[in-house]
Amino acid sequence: MGFLAPWFLAGLVALGVPVFVHLLRRHRATPRPVSSLMFFERGAQSSTRHRRLRYLLLFALRCALVLLVVLAFANPFVKRTAAELNSRLLLMVLDTSFSMRAGTRFADAKQQALRLLARKPAAQKVEIMGLGGQLDVRTQAINDDTQLRAALESLEPGDGHANFGELGHAIRSLAETVRGPMELHLFSDMQRTAMPANLADAVLPNNVELVLHPVANGAAPGNWTVESVEAPTVLSEPKDPRQSRVRAVVAGFGTPSATKTVSLLVNGKTIATRQVNVPASGRVTVEFAPLDVGYGFNRCEVQIEGRDAFPADDASFFAVRRSDPERVLFVHPADDTRSALYFGSALSAGTKGSFVLQSVTAEQARDLDPSKYAFVVLSDAVMLPPIFERTLRQDVARGGRVLIALGTAAAHHARIPLWDSEVKDARDYARAGGTATVGQVDFSYPALEQAQPGRDNGGWAEVKIFYAAVLEEAGARVAARLADGTPLLLDKQVGEGDVVLLASGLENLTNDLPLHPIFVVFVDRTARYLSGSERLSGSQVVDSFVQLRGVAEPAGAVGSVEVTDPQGHRPLSLSEARTRESFRLERAGFYQIRFANGRDAVIGVNPDRRESDLAAMAQEMQNLWSGSSGSGAPHSAGAEAARVKSRSSSLWWYVMLLLLVVALAEAALASGYLGTQREEA
Amino acid sequence: MQRFLDPNVLAGISSLDLLAKTVVDGFVAGLHRSPDFGFSQEFAEYRPYVPGDDLRHVDWNLFARTERCYLKRYRGETNSQLTVLLDASNSMQYTSGPPTKMDYARYIAASLFYLAIHNQRDAAGLIVFDNEVREYIRPSTRPGQLARLFAGLERAEPQALTDFAKPLKHFQNFLHRRGIVILISDFYEEPETIVRASAPLRFHGNEVVLFHILDPQEVRPVLRGSALLVDLETDRRIEVIPEYAKTTYRTRIDAHIEQLRSRAQTAGMDYQLLLTSQPLDTALREYLSLRQAGN
Numbered sequence: 001m002g003f004l005a006p007w008f009l010a011g012l013v014a015l016g017v018p019v020f021v022h023l024l025r026r027h028r029a030t031p032r033p034v035s036s037l038m039f040f041e042r043g044a045q046s047s048t049r050h051r052r053l054r055y056l057l058l059f060a061l062r063c064a065l066v067l068l069v070v071l072a073f074a075n076p077f078v079k080r081t082a083a084e085l086n087s088r089l090l091l092m093v094l095d096t097s098f099s100m101r102a103g104t105r106f107a108d109a110k111q112q113a114l115r116l117l118a119r120k121p122a123a124q125k126v127e128i129m130g131l132g133g134q135l136d137v138r139t140q141a142i143n144d145d146t147q148l149r150a151a152l153e154s155l156e157p158g159d160g161h162a163n164f165g166e167l168g169h170a171i172r173s174l175a176e177t178v179r180g181p182m183e184l185h186l187f188s189d190m191q192r193t194a195m196p197a198n199l200a201d202a203v204l205p206n207n208v209e210l211v212l213h214p215v216a217n218g219a220a221p222g223n224w225t226v227e228s229v230e231a232p233t234v235l236s237e238p239k240d241p242r243q244s245r246v247r248a249v250v251a252g253f254g255t256p257s258a259t260k261t262v263s264l265l266v267n268g269k270t271i272a273t274r275q276v277n278v279p280a281s282g283r284v285t286v287e288f289a290p291l292d293v294g295y296g297f298n299r300c301e302v303q304i305e306g307r308d309a310f311p312a313d314d315a316s317f318f319a320v321r322r323s324d325p326e327r328v329l330f331v332h333p334a335d336d337t338r339s340a341l342y343f344g345s346a347l348s349a350g351t352k353g354s355f356v357l358q359s360v361t362a363e364q365a366r367d368l369d370p371s372k373y374a375f376v377v378l379s380d381a382v383m384l385p386p387i388f389e390r391t392l393r394q395d396v397a398r399g400g401r402v403l404i405a406l407g408t409a410a411a412h413h414a415r416i417p418l419w420d421s422e423v424k425d426a427r428d429y430a431r432a433g434g435t436a437t438v439g440q441v442d443f444s445y446p447a448l449e450q451a452q453p454g455r456d457n458g459g460w461a462e463v464k465i466f467y468a469a470v471l472e473e474a475g476a477r478v479a480a481r482l483a484d485g486t487p488l489l490l491d492k493q494v495g496e497g498d499v500v501l502l503a504s505g506l507e508n509l510t511n512d513l514p515l516h517p518i519f520v521v522f523v524d525r526t527a528r529y530l531s532g533s534e535r536l537s538g539s540q541v542v543d544s545f546v547q548l549r550g551v552a553e554p555a556g557a558v559g560s561v562e563v564t565d566p567q568g569h570r571p572l573s574l575s576e577a578r579t580r581e582s583f584r585l586e587r588a589g590f591y592q593i594r595f596a597n598g599r600d601a602v603i604g605v606n607p608d609r610r611e612s613d614l615a616a617m618a619q620e621m622q623n624l625w626s627g628s629s630g631s632g633a634p635h636s637a638g639a640e641a642a643r644v645k646s647r648s649s650s651l652w653w654y655v656m657l658l659l660l661v662v663a664l665a666e667a668a669l670a671s672g673y674l675g676t677q678r679e680e681a
Numbered sequence: 682m683q684r685f686l687d688p689n690v691l692a693g694i695s696s697l698d699l700l701a702k703t704v705v706d707g708f709v710a711g712l713h714r715s716p717d718f719g720f721s722q723e724f725a726e727y728r729p730y731v732p733g734d735d736l737r738h739v740d741w742n743l744f745a746r747t748e749r750c751y752l753k754r755y756r757g758e759t760n761s762q763l764t765v766l767l768d769a770s771n772s773m774q775y776t777s778g779p780p781t782k783m784d785y786a787r788y789i790a791a792s793l794f795y796l797a798i799h800n801q802r803d804a805a806g807l808i809v810f811d812n813e814v815r816e817y818i819r820p821s822t823r824p825g826q827l828a829r830l831f832a833g834l835e836r837a838e839p840q841a842l843t844d845f846a847k848p849l850k851h852f853q854n855f856l857h858r859r860g861i862v863i864l865i866s867d868f869y870e871e872p873e874t875i876v877r878a879s880a881p882l883r884f885h886g887n888e889v890v891l892f893h894i895l896d897p898q899e900v901r902p903v904l905r906g907s908a909l910l911v912d913l914e915t916d917r918r919i920e921v922i923p924e925y926a927k928t929t930y931r932t933r934i935d936a937h938i939e940q941l942r943s944r945a946q947t948a949g950m951d952y953q954l955l956l957t958s959q960p961l962d963t964a965l966r967e968y969l970s971l972r973q974a975g976n
Contacts, residue, residue: 031911036913040930
């Protein structure tokens with residue numbers, strides 16, 4: 001036991017006050033004359049002794065009061081031994097992100113974790129976790145060394161991106177259920193890119209003490225990587241240079257200027273090689289054109305030749321599906337020719353010939369089979385032949401997709417085909433002498449997706465809406481709204497399929513959208529979303545999810561899915577294949593997927609390129625995060641062991657509680673005595 | 682005029698003569714009677730003439746009307762004899778604030794003397810005692826008697842112990858005529874002893890009054906913490922706690938007072954408890970009522 005402020009112990013001289021009051025002053029009582037002691041008997045003597053006992057108790061309480069006040073200021077603490085720390089839950093988190101594959105980082109981290117596990121008190125409970133794309137809890141809080149060691153040994157580096165913000169979030173959630181103190185030991189390369197932009201996201205609760213075990217000391221080694229690849233997901237015309245080309249960005253992190261050889265591989269064969277000069281810690285773009293691939297799925301790869309510090313990120317995977325242009329059925333009223341013109345032009349420009357528009361009137365659509373089209377567009381076609389409408393409904397239930405645009409005809413026909421609600425109202429802004437603008441846009445919606453929308457609301461700010469139908473939005477996702485709150489773009493799942501509804505038309509009579517550049521982007525993204533070609537090939541980032549079946553359809557009602565991972569394994573069990581709605585792409589490489597609607601896909605999966613920047617976060621930042629800004633260096637193993645075995649624990653709160661109790665007792669005893677005096681008076 | 686009876690006010694008067702005059706004049710004025718006429722000038726009764734009576738007191742007007750000879754008697758002519766026995770033991774010097782019990786006793790005695798001699802023309806005498814008779818002034822109405830009595834009171838300083846038996850026995854030798862005997866003391870003695878010692882006074886036909894002088898602190902003592910008490914007479918010391926003074930002591934002093942009152946009344950004596958904080962008229966009123974009862 002010690003004192004954090006021992007100088008306050010000088011206050012113990014104040015103990016002399018109660019000693020003086022109770023012992024010294026009492027003996028100097030002056031004799032008091034009385035007429036006669038006739039009525040004072042010897043019995044008073046024993047009573048005095050009884051009172052003296054009470055005075056001694058009061059004296060003891062007052063001494064204790066002074067002593068405790070002094071102790072509270074002196075702030076006593078005890079050195080708690082490891083045995084006393086058994087109640088602290090030890091959280092061991094091993095970074096299993098992609099960057100841990102570099103060098104001996106993961107092996108070093110695992111060794112440190114095993115050493116800490118060997119040192120811990122036998123009774124202390126430990127929870128093992130892996131931090132990759134998400135926090136992977138390997139064990140519950142147990143103290144069985146064999147199980148814990150096995151859990152640690154089983155951890156392997158993955159391809160995910162570690163995010164300390166997600167770690168903080170997970171630990172904060174854990175702290176809500178585990179009230180006791182916890183110690184979080186993080187074994188990681190402490191990558192700079194793993195720290196969230198806002199440090200508050202990574203901050204841990206008060207009852208969690210963070211101990212960092214960085215494994216990447218010194219300057220980060222130089223590393224080149226294929227940062228991004230821009231390639232068509234569907235290729236219908238290999239000879240078209242606008243469409244048939246691959247553009248890759250090669251980036252260097254902490255690298256000198258160097259000449260690198262970059263190759264394009266298709267189905268394992270190198271079909272093109274380029275020499276590029278990569279500036280120091282800079283980027284360069286490499287282009288391969290044309291991309292000549294065969295029909296079907298092609299597994300493509302852009303690769304940097306020549307080894308560097310982190311070879312695992314020297315290649316980037318993507319899949320290209322070669323097919324003939326897909327047909328799009330465009331159904332419009334007989335008197336409307338503008339919408340087909342605008343939509344067809346935008347589709348041709350946006351998709352670079354991947355789609356061919358077939359424009360028919362509602363009457364002409366009677367004998368057409370919607371399943372032979374990539375998707376169907378109903379442009380203000382609210383009066384469909386019943387047989388076509390039924391066929392279209394069946395197609396949507398099986399996975400077909402439809403875009404409905406509501407022109408002025410919708411106001412006269414309350415019932416919208418395929419959309420199970422009616423038009424509540426029609427807002428004619430032009431007749432009211434004004435226009436409506438697009439207010440809220442959900443840029444995460446696939447048809448409107450923009451990574452960094454501009455200040456002009458992603459290009460939608462200038463669009464003027466003259467006419468819009470108002471529909472019941474229940475059960476639908478509203479992707480865009482007008483400034484007055486009227487839903488503009490809605491998406492509703494019907495069976496395995498999707499129905500996207502634009503509450504205005506596709507011509508320039510109900511709005512001026514076709515006259516804006518955003519219309520081309522909108523049509524392009526909508527076409528890709530509705531055709532499903534986006535998700536059948538191309539590339540994804542590790543830990544992204546793939547939708548295996550429509551959520552509106554009862555699980556297993558259509559069929560089972562099939563997933564083959566890059567190692568050729570099937571990660572889903574038979575029951576999971578019939579029930580799982582989504583699948584997380586955990587590994588880098590090519591995934592082969594058969595969806596519930598029977599369509600096949602090959603997807604190239606790449607690690608998050610933030611993992612390629614191997615630079616560790618600054619020491620100050622590490623100190624700030626772990627809350628030990630005073631320490632200049634990370635805890636060494638020996639110091640950590642000493643810290644674990646012995647820890648100071650302040651007794652201030654206990655002293656204050658005891659002080660309160662003694663003060664209350666003293667007040668009760670003293671007031672009882674004073675009460676007697678008052679009564680006498 | 683009531684303030685002239687307040688002991689706190691009287692404590693500021695050093696002259697017993699003036700003090701007694703102040704008290705008595707204040708007291709009489711409170712009775713709504715003119716002090717100029719006095720009780721002795723008041724008609725009391727007619728009494729048939731018997732040989733030997735002074736012819737100056739015959740009511741000749743009545744004789745002329747009825748031819749019968751009657752004497753006219755006045756109250757002032759029913760002379761009485763007042764004897765004050767003053768306890769001057771050490772315990773009488775106790776005080777919790779002015780005046781002391783001794784001073785209070787002096788005020789009472791002086792007032793009684795003034796009232797008796799100046800207003801009632803009674804003979805008055807004084808015996809000062811502790812465990813011995815220290816001073817004896819024979820009852821008399823002679824000129825200068827009041828001054829002698831006041832001087833005797835001035836000389837009565839507390840000393841020695843209290844012993845009722847010896848001085849009272851000695852006092853019986855001086856009593857030759859019936860009258861009023863007032864015993865002023867704090868009576869720190871067993872009631873039985875006090876009554877036994879003073880009862881013989883009653884046998885001679887005297888009206889005996891016990892004036893029990895106590896300080897308020899002696900009746901309801903207040904102790905702030907345990908105290909070392911010293912007996913003023915014996916110098917004995919004892920440590921007492923407030924709780925005892927609050928409970929047992931009060932019970933015992935109350936019992937003592939009640940027992941003394943009861944035994945005194947049983948023996949045909951009057952008893953009056955006088956606290957030093959009380960006005961003096963209580964004592965004067967007691968004297969006058971006894972005097973009237975005796976006529």
